[in-house]
Amino acid sequence: VIPVFAGEEPTAEVRQAVRDGGGELADISRAEVIVWQDHTGSGLATALGRGHQVRWVQLGSVGVDWIFEQSVFSDRYVWTCAKGDVFADSVAEMAFLLLLSGFRELRRYVGATSWLPVAGRPLADARVCIVGGGGIGASLTAKLQPFGATVTIVRRTAEPVPGAAEVRPPSELAAAVRDADAVVLAVPLTAATCGLIDQAVLAAMKPGAWLVNVARGRLVDTDALLEALESGHLGGAALDVTDPEPLPDGHPLWTHPRVIITPHVAVNDALLGSLFGRRVRENLQRWAASEPLLGRVDPQAGY
Amino acid sequence: VIPVFAGEEPTAEVRQAVRDGGGELADISRAEVIVWQDHTGSGLATALGRGHQVRWVQLGSVGVDWIFEQSVFSDRYVWTCAKGDVFADSVAEMAFLLLLSGFRELRRYVGATSWLPVAGRPLADARVCIVGGGGIGASLTAKLQPFGATVTIVRRTAEPVPGAAEVRPPSELAAAVRDADAVVLAVPLTAATCGLIDQAVLAAMKPGAWLVNVARGRLVDTDALLEALESGHLGGAALDVTDPEPLPDGHPLWTHPRVIITPHVAVNDALLGSLFGRRVRENLQRWAASEPLLGRVDPQAGY
Numbered sequence: 001v002i003p004v005f006a007g008e009e010p011t012a013e014v015r016q017a018v019r020d021g022g023g024e025l026a027d028i029s030r031a032e033v034i035v036w037q038d039h040t041g042s043g044l045a046t047a048l049g050r051g052h053q054v055r056w057v058q059l060g061s062v063g064v065d066w067i068f069e070q071s072v073f074s075d076r077y078v079w080t081c082a083k084g085d086v087f088a089d090s091v092a093e094m095a096f097l098l099l100l101s102g103f104r105e106l107r108r109y110v111g112a113t114s115w116l117p118v119a120g121r122p123l124a125d126a127r128v129c130i131v132g133g134g135g136i137g138a139s140l141t142a143k144l145q146p147f148g149a150t151v152t153i154v155r156r157t158a159e160p161v162p163g164a165a166e167v168r169p170p171s172e173l174a175a176a177v178r179d180a181d182a183v184v185l186a187v188p189l190t191a192a193t194c195g196l197i198d199q200a201v202l203a204a205m206k207p208g209a210w211l212v213n214v215a216r217g218r219l220v221d222t223d224a225l226l227e228a229l230e231s232g233h234l235g236g237a238a239l240d241v242t243d244p245e246p247l248p249d250g251h252p253l254w255t256h257p258r259v260i261i262t263p264h265v266a267v268n269d270a271l272l273g274s275l276f277g278r279r280v281r282e283n284l285q286r287w288a289a290s291e292p293l294l295g296r297v298d299p300q301a302g303y
Numbered sequence: 304v305i306p307v308f309a310g311e312e313p314t315a316e317v318r319q320a321v322r323d324g325g326g327e328l329a330d331i332s333r334a335e336v337i338v339w340q341d342h343t344g345s346g347l348a349t350a351l352g353r354g355h356q357v358r359w360v361q362l363g364s365v366g367v368d369w370i371f372e373q374s375v376f377s378d379r380y381v382w383t384c385a386k387g388d389v390f391a392d393s394v395a396e397m398a399f400l401l402l403l404s405g406f407r408e409l410r411r412y413v414g415a416t417s418w419l420p421v422a423g424r425p426l427a428d429a430r431v432c433i434v435g436g437g438g439i440g441a442s443l444t445a446k447l448q449p450f451g452a453t454v455t456i457v458r459r460t461a462e463p464v465p466g467a468a469e470v471r472p473p474s475e476l477a478a479a480v481r482d483a484d485a486v487v488l489a490v491p492l493t494a495a496t497c498g499l500i501d502q503a504v505l506a507a508m509k510p511g512a513w514l515v516n517v518a519r520g521r522l523v524d525t526d527a528l529l530e531a532l533e534s535g536h537l538g539g540a541a542l543d544v545t546d547p548e549p550l551p552d553g554h555p556l557w558t559h560p561r562v563i564i565t566p567h568v569a570v571n572d573a574l575l576g577s578l579f580g581r582r583v584r585e586n587l588q589r590w591a592a593s594e595p596l597l598g599r600v601d602p603q604a605g606y
Contacts, residue, residue, distance in 0.1 A: 115549035246418035
């Protein structure tokens with residue numbers, strides 16, 4: 001039985017998953033594993049300071065930028081997160097909604113109180129550039145297939161993504177966005193990707209194209225984005241994540257007529273419990289069997 | 304060369320399609336075919352009165368309820384419309400957007416000026432009941448597959464729809480909607496379907512379910528829908544078509560917090576030209592070769 005510390009008040013789903021995975025909830029002093037659903041580092045740092053038996057930390061988030069930025073990371077432990085198929089489908093679903101909302105100009109209609117003229121364009125025959133070929137990018141590519149869109153993936157490895165017309169390296173980002181009717185960000189926030197979508201990339205985007213971000217707000221230079229929207233160069237932006245986040249009241253993005261903002265809802269509470277429980281259970285079973293863990297964090301890559 | 308009358312001012316796409324299909328634009332007096340892109344019957348009735356050589360009428364709409372209601376229909380002619388694959392993908396795309404917008408509660412966020420709490424649920428694992436197994440229903444079913452939703456089709460024939468878990472007859476509509484998290488209307492408006500979604504069907508729907516209509520407003524009893532929304536029984540309604548249509552200013556549907564209305568934009572002008580041109584060209588070629596026409600109207604069925 002694997003002793004697991006899961007914070008002061010583990011959810012019912014986590015408690016169940018620990019049991020089903022062959023573990024038992026334990027005090028931090030004798031825990032071999034920490035299951036940490038929170039996204040703030042201070043409590044985790046405290047737990048690690050007390051947990052002298054800890055060998056592995058299972059995080060509840062997909063993005064792990066915060067463990068590096070808050071200096072919680074230590075390579076004394078194995079780190080796993082929720083990346084991969086557990087949350088990817090839900091984030092890809094949200095990316096899809098934001099993308100299609102942009103193409104069909106839904107913002108114009110939602111909340112209107114009059115019958116407005118027809119606007120928007122179909123996703124069929126559109127070209128979509130997805131930055132990131134991980135679980136989210138692969139799921140979104142599959143979801144776009146029956147809609148007749150053509151997908152280009154920009155990713156670090158040349159490994160093909162089923163359904164994508166082409167895979168290009170990050171060095172070709174500016175060229176890859178040039179023909180795209182929409183650019184979707186589904187890439188981890190690391191030192192290499194922070195501010196990736198800057199003035200130059202925005203300028204390289206096709207006039208009228210949409211930018212969709214379901215990853216991390218700081219991938220995008222917000223000031224440059226506002227300029228590209230105000231000049232009329234971009235068709236619009238649909239953002240589930242922002243910089244700063246939460247976006248403060250009065251920020252100009254809130255009221256821009258071609259911007260849709262959702263408050264980081266791609267993976268919502270209704271999903272979080274059951275999906276994360278599944279990941280915890282599977283990884284505990286793998287840990288007991290000495291099999292490779294799912295969602296292992298690569299500290300060199302930063303995700 | 305087939306003489307074609309295409310109204311007073313045919314679009315560039317229709318002119319091109321007539322040429323490509325082996326026809327030529329002609330005066331109504333000698334036209335064998337009428338291509339009619341408009342949706343109002345009076346001009347068409349006038350043309351038919353003058354067109355003594357006319358044998359076939361190609362309509363530009365998917366729904367043909369108006370030719371019966373405005374008494375333009377006559378079984379002296381062959382009638383074809385835009386139903387089937389030409390427009391179906393675009394209408395299914397819009398149905399998909401409205402469905403997912405409902406599930407993810409997009410109305411709450413679009414136009415908000417503050418970072419709101421997380422709401423909404425995923426389409427994954429949802430049950431969707433599609434009323435209508437024609438081109439739109441089949442396309443929507445295919446599009447829902449990679450999202451992990453389970454589809455039930457309600458249709459007149461028992462013919463299976465690829466990807467749908469089950470097909471049920473119209474007599475089982477109330478039973479079919481009972482388990483569905485959303486009901487999507489993609490069925491022609493006929494004497495048999497007018498007012499189909501009445502108080503009884505709405506009451507049979509699962510509490511919290513969404514109603515999506517991309518077909519015709521009069522399929523739904525609007526007063527009963529408003530009651531089902533105001534009582535809290537329905538999760539919401541997303542409507543690309545309304546009754547009355549256009550929905551008049553001040554109508555209570557405009558301001559309901561769980562209603563999304565788009566102004567009949569499923570097939571928009573950007574698509575209309577090229578898609579309809581393709582149908583005109585193909586059908587002229589079939590007419591010349593005495594092959595069966597696409598989108599043939601069945602006057603008995605009313606669509």
